[in-house]
Amino acid sequence: MWLSFWRTIDRFSLLHFKYVTNELRRIKVVHEFNKDVVIELLQSIVEIVTYGDRHDPAIFECFMEYQVLGEFVRILKNSRNASLEAPLLQYLSIMIQNMDTDNAVFYCLSNGYINTIITHQFEFERGDLASYYVSFLRAVSSKLNTDTLCLLVKVHEDAIVSFPLYTEAIKFAYHKENMIQTAIRAITLNIYNVGDDMLYQFVTAHPVANYFSDLVLTIHKRCLHLDGIPDTGDTCTNDHTGKLQLECDTIMDDLYYLKDILSVGEPRLSKMVTQNLISFLVLPIMLHTLYSDQSNGLTLSPITSLYVLTCLVQVVEGKDMVNFVASSVIHASLSSVMLELLEEVTDVGICPTSSTCEKDYHQPEILDDFRKSYLFGWMKEYIPSNSRFLKSNDFDAQKERSGLLGYIFSDDHGLLLTALMLLLVLAESKDTEFKLATMIGVSRATTGMQQTNHLSPSTMMDQSIFLKHMPEILNALLNILASQPPPSVLIQWHTGWFLRKMLFFHKNQLSDVSSHLFNVSFERSCKSLQEELNGSWFDHIPDIFKTEWTSCKNALEEPTQSKDPFLLMELGGQKHSSSGNGGDITPALPWQRMINAVKVLVLHLQLKPFIFGGDPFENPLVNFKTNSLAVSGRKYVSDLSSASFGSEIALGSGIPCKISFSKVGSRDIFVLPVARGMSGKLFLVEKHPLHSKRGVVIAIAPLAGLNPKADEKHRTWLHLQIREFEPVIPLGKNKRDTQASSSSIDEQDGRWTLGFSDANACEAARLSICEEISRQRSCVETLLAPFLLQQCSPDHTK
Template sequence: MWRSLWRSKDRFSLQYFEHVLAEVRQIKVVDVYNRESVIDLLQSIVEIVTYGDRQDPLIFECFMEHQVLAEFVRLLKISGNSRIEASLLQYLSIMIQNLDSEQAIYYCLSNGYINSIIAHQYNFDAGDLALYYVSFLRAVSSKVNRDTLCLLVKVHGDVVVSFPLYDEALKFAQHGEKMIQTAIRALTLNIYNVSDDMVYDFLTTPPASKYFSDLVHSLREQCLHLDALVHSVREKCTPERREDIFLKTDKIVDDLYYFKDILSVGESRLSMVVAQKLLGILIFPILIPLLQLGEIKGLNISAVTSLYIVSRLLQVVGGKSLTNVVAALLLYPYITFNTEYSTNGDKGDSFSDTNSFSNFLNDINILECSSPECEGAEKINTNRLLGHLVEYESSNYHFIRNPGGADVFSERSGILAYIFSENHSISFLSLFLLIIIVESKGMLY
């Protein structure tokens, strides 16, 4: 009773804050008998610290002096109750989101306490703990900038070897809960926009770069699912099946906008990896069978779905590199796409010298995004991109060559075969794709 009276009178005083901290330090175990009082103490700490950051510097000095975040870590270790963990993460998220001063933010991200809370072993099978955890990760990412990023990564020499905030977040990238997926994508974009050279190297090399492969593979599976839905509607059209198609196309477009956001960061290494994955895992496997340049084992997708996916990708993601590669596949008179290129010297240059298609693309100044904010982005070496793609395709797919074992794909009539198709859907989508390419700002005229 006396504590509640004191709190109502002086709840934001330095004296009361010290009293709360003293009570927290006396906690030896967190169980069902004291968890409510522990939660109440955590709430009081966050309220007072948030107030002190804006109104009373002495409170935050006390917060730093007594290393309160270390107490949060200790409470996590002595509690096995998901409710305590959820409340602690929730209150920490609120506190971090409401911190204004650079000193307060810098202190909270230093000393390894935040990384310890991130790396704690949680039981995500219970309740909504995953949602609180991801919200906490997102709150931390929202306060990261180029000056504080170094506080959250582990470096050996000049190489980033671990990034707990990013690594743990990616474990929820394919979570079934939409809110969690959205939070993870916001977190990754926060990181991509403030990373330095060392962190970009970490993000764009294995194992961290596997995230981009997984994203495109997931998108590809959704395209296959959409194709199956389209076939089912042809057999029997019902309102439920039509609704399923609309929902699936909305999900695909959402994913495409996420790729656009990544490319809009304008960092060449990041753009290179994303463009490589989109071309190698999605665009080439869709267009090569469509244009009768070859077949890819294990991939069977209709012309209608293929044309729709490529059209929406160019319409949403855009970018000079993607637009011009697709345009070259559709419109270039022939492709001599030889996957056997010299291993001596620069692979990219030797590949370009023996390949008409890459020679054509080599004349294009490629930028990975076409938005105005990307105008200053570094240009990407086309030969390097194509070299990576050929290596990737050769090791992951089996192309059916021309009879007689020729090393080049046969000439084709191109997109015109679909424009004049008797199937009105195919004809319309073919024209739609060409219009998108012609009107694209990234198109090479």
């Protein structure tokens, strides 16, 4: 019978559950000496309850009978050791998350235990307690529905007067840890999706509703911080771009969160979010960016403002929001009539018989059109009567303002492109009203969509901002490409994208000025690439050309709505970045300079058919295969094109010389330059000990970039410049960037010096190397000649 005492205890049995529960009930106060025991008991209880909820109903019945959750609350209140709080919250989170049955969920949320824990005065300054607390709140919110909500709220006269889960959660909305911020947003969305009328009344009523205004004001502060990132002129640095990207990502996350709230589909919730967006973000941006040319130090720059508006249209979307922005953009170019009407809206409300409306304006049709616009309607509904946005001296109602069109024809390339981007996004948005979309662009008017507002297609197209100003827009874009010094490659590619968009709708013949601007830019791009044929990376131009052709084609065909809004900030940051090498490189980076030259030429080649007509080019090098010197595993090769390190090759025309390596000292070798088509290598060969006419390859370097020069003081020395790396070109993959890998060339240190027996032998070696380089370069020039000779003659522009 003694064996029964050694029988293993079933830790998931009802008997064991009662045992650990009784042990917990015996503990009156938690202190340093029994803390670990209490934590083990809490862990055991949670494990058994979770198991019992799924497999043994008797366990959970005992859990309710013993009021175990109340014991958790008692332990929390009577604890003298704050280190117990984190594990207690953790175990409760695990238990609630893993409850499957409705009875278990209802019991845990009833009796006020959860609310008592939520409102407990935790010391969040200690360690990572806040993360455990927020995880607990998230676990509770995951069990909310229309049936369980009543267990966590206090109701008085058909109205929720207390909801600790929500009010305590939003206190952590701006916690310094991003994971906690994300968890809070998940909690609030869980609550918003419950679908209870009293709940929506509670969250949209003061003071709880301040959460929404605080959220929008925080976005505005982030925009100001983004605007304050210093522009040192060296905007292409990773540090500057990284800071911009980080801030932009944060703003985008905030906007996506607002979109999720709007997606709940509850009218009161949607109106609350939209009202705050309009009042505290969109309207101030519109007024200061589009209607005022002054700044009070608290306003955003035009670049940042246009970025935020574009993000709103692309991310937040929504018919009302998009059309409000579209209407604002259109009416931004009106006279002071609009500002007087806006003042009337915000000061005294809308009155059809007001004195302002009875004035005899010079543009009655514009005034009437504005009264019918989304902007006017939204001002009536969403802007409070005590608004002071339009009571500032910053707005001179007597001054004409050109609005967004002023940016389109700005000398600042970044402003021009970002303004165009906003217009395109609005014109092509599925939420933009047909009339507004057509007044901005022409995409809707040419797609056969149903016409509205009793306007004919021709009338609406005549109103189009794009069509009305198309010649000026095209010239402005072409001026960017033809500017001197040339802008960065980033700006040129984006400019090309805009050009293709505009030319798609432009049916008229280009002016001579436009054609000349393109020719100037095209010829300059050809010249830049011709210069690179004399550079140290000319042998890689065909491969880069082939790769960049596909990348450029995909970039030009990219839909507007899929464009990353961050490019607006990139364009704005590139305004000081310009140089003869493409704006974002230095002479110390010949590899990147060569790539940029190829990118710019490829861009012009693909734009040419849209400029002068004709079918777009297919990839001219689609069937091009590099004729490289292959790597061979054979010990002896007769074809030098397959030779590699360690191969045995015929010495042939190799020139004897000496070289000194830091690791192995001076060695007698033969130098053998070889060009095969567009590929070329320089072999350093050591004579074979057993075969007098053979040698073993001990080092290989590319011919391109060698730049052989005889030493001025020692005419028997020949200096060779070795490229420091060999690139990895992802041929056949759609990648814009070509990476550089560590060198695969053996025994190289960036420069070799070869010693010859006399000056004549040194000169002969130099001439031999130059001859092979010229042969290799000639093959590359022959391949690229058709593209470099495609400059448009004056006849093409007639």
